[in-house]
Amino acid sequence: KLTQKETEEAIRRSKALTQDDMEALRIVSRQEYLKKREQKKLEEIRDDIEDEQYLFENVKLTEAEMQDLRYKKQIYDLVKKQTEEADDINEYRMPDAYDHEGGVNQEKRFSVAVERYRDLNAAEKMNPFAEQEAWEDHQIGKATMKFGSKDKKHDDYEFVFENQIEFIQDEVMKGDNYDGEPYGDSPDESVAKSAFEKLQADRKTLPVYPYREKLLEAVNEHQVLVIVGETGSGKTTQIPQYLHEAGYTKRGKIGCTQPRRVAAMSVSARVSQEMGVKLGHEVGYSIRFEDCTSEKTVIKYMTDGMLLREFLGEPDLSSYSVVMVDEAHERTLSTDILFGLVKDIARFRPDLKLLISSATLDAEKFSDYFDSAPIFIVPGRRFPVEINYTKAPEADYLDAAIVTALQIHVTQPPGDGDILVFLTGQEEIETAEEILKHRTRGLGTKIAELIICPIYANLPTELQAKIFERTPEGARKVVLATNIAETSLTIDGIKYVIDPGFVKMKSYSPRTGMESLLITPISKASANQRAGRSGRTGPGKCFRLYTSHNYYNDLEDNTVPEIQRTNLANVVLSLKSLGIHDLVNFDFMDPPPEASLLKALELLFALSALNKKGELTKVGRKMAEFPLDPMLSKMIVASDKYKCSDEIISIAAMLSIGSSIFYRPKDKQVHADNARMNFHMGNVGDHIALLKVYSSWKETNFSTQWCYENYIQVRSMKRARDIRDQLEGLLERVEIEMMSNPGDLEAIRKAITSGYFPHCSRLQKNGSYRTVKHPQTVHIHPSSGLAQVLPRWVVYHELVLTTKEYMRQVSELKPEWLIEIAPHFYQLKD
Numbered sequence: 134k135l136t137q138k139e140t141e142e143a144i145r146r147s148k149a150l151t152q153d154d155m156e157a158l159r160i161v162s163r164q165e166y167l168k169k170r171e172q173k174k175l176e177e178i179r180d181d182i183e184d185e186q187y188l189f190e191n192v193k194l195t196e197a198e199m200q201d202l203r204y205k206k207q208i209y210d211l212v213k214k215q216t217e218e219a220d221d222i223n224e225y226r227m228p229d230a231y232d233h234e235g236g237v238n239q240e241k242r243f244s245v246a247v248e249r250y251r252d253l254n255a256a257e258k259m260n261p262f263a264e265q266e267a268w269e270d271h272q273i274g275k276a277t278m279k280f281g282s283k284d285k286k287h288d289d290y291e292f293v294f295e296n297q298i299e300f301i302q303d304e305v306m307k308g309d310n311y312d313g314e315p316y317g318d319s320p321d322e323s324v325a326k327s328a329f330e331k332l333q334a335d336r337k338t339l340p341v342y343p344y345r346e347k348l349l350e351a352v353n354e355h356q357v358l359v360i361v362g363e364t365g366s367g368k369t370t371q372i373p374q375y376l377h378e379a380g381y382t383k384r385g386k387i388g389c390t391q392p393r394r395v396a397a398m399s400v401s402a403r404v405s406q407e408m409g410v411k412l413g414h415e416v417g418y419s420i421r422f423e424d425c426t427s428e429k430t431v432i433k434y435m436t437d438g439m440l441l442r443e444f445l446g447e448p449d450l451s452s453y454s455v456v457m458v459d460e461a462h463e464r465t466l467s468t469d470i471l472f473g474l475v476k477d478i479a480r481f482r483p484d485l486k487l488l489i490s491s492a493t494l495d496a497e498k499f500s501d502y503f504d505s506a507p508i509f510i511v512p513g514r515r516f517p518v519e520i521n522y523t524k525a526p527e528a529d530y531l532d533a534a535i536v537t538a539l540q541i542h543v544t545q546p547p548g549d550g551d552i553l554v555f556l557t558g559q560e561e562i563e564t565a566e567e568i569l570k571h572r573t574r575g576l577g578t579k580i581a582e583l584i585i586c587p588i589y590a591n592l593p594t595e596l597q598a599k600i601f602e603r604t605p606e607g608a609r610k611v612v613l614a615t616n617i618a619e620t621s622l623t624i625d626g627i628k629y630v631i632d633p634g635f636v637k638m639k640s641y642s643p644r645t646g647m648e649s650l651l652i653t654p655i656s657k658a659s660a661n662q663r664a665g666r667s668g669r670t671g672p673g674k675c676f677r678l679y680t681s682h683n684y685y686n687d688l689e690d691n692t693v694p695e696i697q698r699t700n701l702a703n704v705v706l707s708l709k710s711l712g713i714h715d716l717v718n719f720d721f722m723d724p725p726p727e728a729s730l731l732k733a734l735e736l737l738f739a740l741s742a743l744n745k746k747g748e749l750t751k752v753g754r755k756m757a758e759f760p761l762d763p764m765l766s767k768m769i770v771a772s773d774k775y776k777c778s779d780e781i782i783s784i785a786a787m788l789s790i791g792s793s794i795f796y797r798p799k800d801k802q803v804h805a806d807n808a809r810m811n812f813h814m815g816n817v818g819d820h821i822a823l824l825k826v827y828s829s830w831k832e833t834n835f836s837t838q839w840c841y842e843n844y845i846q847v848r849s850m851k852r853a854r855d856i857r858d859q860l861e862g863l864l865e866r867v868e869i870e871m872m873s874n875p876g877d878l879e880a881i882r883k884a885i886t887s888g889y890f891p892h893c894s895r896l897q898k899n900g901s902y903r904t905v906k907h908p909q910t911v912h913i914h915p916s917s918g919l920a921q922v923l924p925r926w927v928v929y930h931e932l933v934l935t936t937k938e939y940m941r942q943v944s945e946l947k948p949e950w951l952i953e954i955a956p957h958f959y960q961l962k963d
């Protein structure tokens with residue numbers, strides 16, 4: 134037994150140790166951390182830590198426990214040492230402007246770098262986890278910046294050159310088949326041409342053009358063809374046109390699927406221009422909740438999810454003569470399911486042509502899957518790309534990206550090329566845009582004009598075209614893009630790529646059935662695609678905001694196909710309504726984990742969409758009509774019973790817009806917050822607040838002015854209205870009467886609970902929540918109206934993982950509803 138004093142000392146020390154332990158467990162490397170999480174171990178680790186903390190606080194430690202802690206400490210020290218060694222590489226300082234001026238020689242450059250290194254906060258150097266901490270701080274900072282409290286980061290952004298980033302040049306990615314000459318006919322600039330003629334000339338310069346005839350021959354000869362070509366070679370925009378020109382549209386449409394809606398929209402816009410027709414006529418697009426096609430449409434770009442839905446109405450796709458599954462390498466869930474379905478119909482529709490196109494050379498797999506379909510390679514055209522890594526991991530990748538962009542802009546002559554920055558989502562892009570504007574504002578004419586072009590899924594259509602506009606002379610464009618610019622969209626004129634190495638990805642635990650959005654490291658394949666974007670029009674440079682050690686040791690080779698890391702409930706419901714019952718033997722290219730399939734079946738059963746035999750029920754059939762997640766469609770179907778379908782489809786529409794509804798201008802944050810809280814009267818939750826926003830807007834006859842006054846994004850609202858209109862149409866189709874019951878908030882919340890009862894959690898003593906079905910610690914997102922209220926029971930729309938696992942869109946719940954609504958799912962404990 135230890136004496137009282139020894140115990141206290143032990144507890145004190147072990148507490149400090151636990152802190153370290155926690156860090157060590159959380160992020161030996163970020164990759165490691167995420168992997169652990171992926172393997173569902175995090176929960177156990179968390180529990181461990183909680184338990185340990187409990188022990189430290191309440192129990193005297195035994196010698197064995199002390200030993201265990203000492204052992205952990207040793208491991209921790211080892212990891213720390215290794216991390217420090219890994220960073221100990223020669224350094225090089227970006228940018229190479231120094232060379233142009235000839236002023237700074239290698240030696241001096243080195244000493245400058247060493248100086249900078251000394252300046253680094255000593256604590257930061259000591260702590261290998263500073264990176265993660267700062268990252269988390271940043272995330273928290275972002276959350277508070279957006280959703281209240283003080284904007285503490287603001288001052289840091291006052292100066293462009295407050296800090297600079299050091300890069301080490303590593304390998305050079307070789308160019309592909311580049312012989313210095315442009316392919317095809319080079320457009321003759323000396324002859325004045327109309328815009329249309331110019332477009333036609335441009336088409337002929339694309340790498341795919343010289344292969345037009347050969348390609349048409351191959352399509353003619355083979356039913357299924359795998360096409361591979363570097364991003365930007367013209368696969369998406371040209372091949373459907375070639376097929377149209379060759380007459381394939383005489384007996385049916387050409388459908389071309391895209392994993393992303395922005396790509397479908399933007400590419401169809403381009404093709405309609407190239408063909409000199411109005412968008413929506415001969416060339417159109419179809420994305421969820423938006424159909425821009427007509428009777429005339431012969432080339433149809435659509436999201437892969439939309440083609441999947443078309444199978445429901447037209448199981449043999451008889452109106453199509455060609456289906457091109459584009460961006461196959463992305464391996465989205467819908468694309469993977471499409472593979473199985475199109476392969477199947479191709480068997481009994483010999484007239485259907487099937488093209489599978491991909492940006493990566495990993496095409497064998499597609500060929501194998503499609504019974505050894507021939508592979509058609511469009512030789513690429515890429516200039517060499519110089520790869521640079523940061524000397525040390527960047528604590529705040531967003532800030533590092535901004536600093537790097539400015540560094541390039543200021544030191545490189547304008548007009549030598551544009552910058553492409555990969556960020557993870559709309560919020561981040563908007564923050565970056567704001568900061569860039571802020572930092573360049575003060576510089577006036579001292580620097581060349583910097584044109585900032587954001588691009589992300591929810592960017593309004595009118596703004597999408599901006600990224601393709603030619604950069605005016607003397608200016609530089611910086612494109613802030615999500616993963617969409619990795620292969621889906623090609624922006625000409627990019628010379629610099631800045632790659633922080635992250636992407637927002639869905640992750641799913643089949644054990645708990647929980648899905649959350651997670652900012653996660655990209656794969657090596659992605660990193661190389663990103664780098665390649667800088668070498669399209671000339672030699673490029675890529676700046677990776679991570680170390681080469683990170684690249685070689687932490688990044689996975691390839692991105693895991695979505696089917697293996699997502700909730701399958703939606704897909705299972707679609708397949709079931711297509712009459713495909715034997716899911717285990719469905720022809721998957723890579724089968725999903727069995728646990729995910731089971732979980733999906735379980736959920737659909739819980740939602741009463743399937744019966745005990747796994748057959749589709751009447752409820753399930755209705756649910757399948759809605760292009761929504763099963764829980765959301767169940768909520769709508771259940772609204773019939775609670776006589777509030779009118780209110781529920783408004784809520785469903787608001788939940789579906791996916792982009793932020795409220796905004797907070799920097800100078801009017803208090804007003805904005807007050808306006809937002811007005812919708813939260815009564816504190817029953819975010820769903821009801823969303824309903825109030827929608828119905829108040831409707832009362833003003835959809836006034837734009839009202840939106841301004843209430844700090845609400847009018848665009849988001851218009852989109853919600855469109856979605857709502859469509860949901861209203863679908864209600865009719867599944868014979869649910871439109872009924873309004875605005876006064877009965879309880880009925881509305883019960884309808885919500887009917888869909889979302891699996892997403893239920895209970896308040897803990899420490900203010901966090903615990904999910905009920907598969908206990909896990911979660912928190913109310915700071916943006917929620919209930920973040921300060923903390924009701925005992927809540928139902929939530931989704932989980933988002935940033936620094937913590939957050940529940941987003943939360944409503945209060947009475948536990949007895951669970952027993953009433955889902956007695957098969959929840960029972961009373963005796």
Ligand code: ADP
Pocket residue numbers: 339362363364365366367368369370371399400402403601620621622623624625
């Ligand atoms: P791939 O599918 O092989 O990656 P694309 O057909 O998408 O290639 O692109 C071919 C060319 O068309 C690229 O140079 C690209 O910049 C251009 N392009 C594509 N979409 C647009 C658009 N919306 N506006 C302007 N140019 C575009």
Ligand code: MG
Pocket residue numbers: 365368369370459460620621
């Ligand atoms: Mg493409």
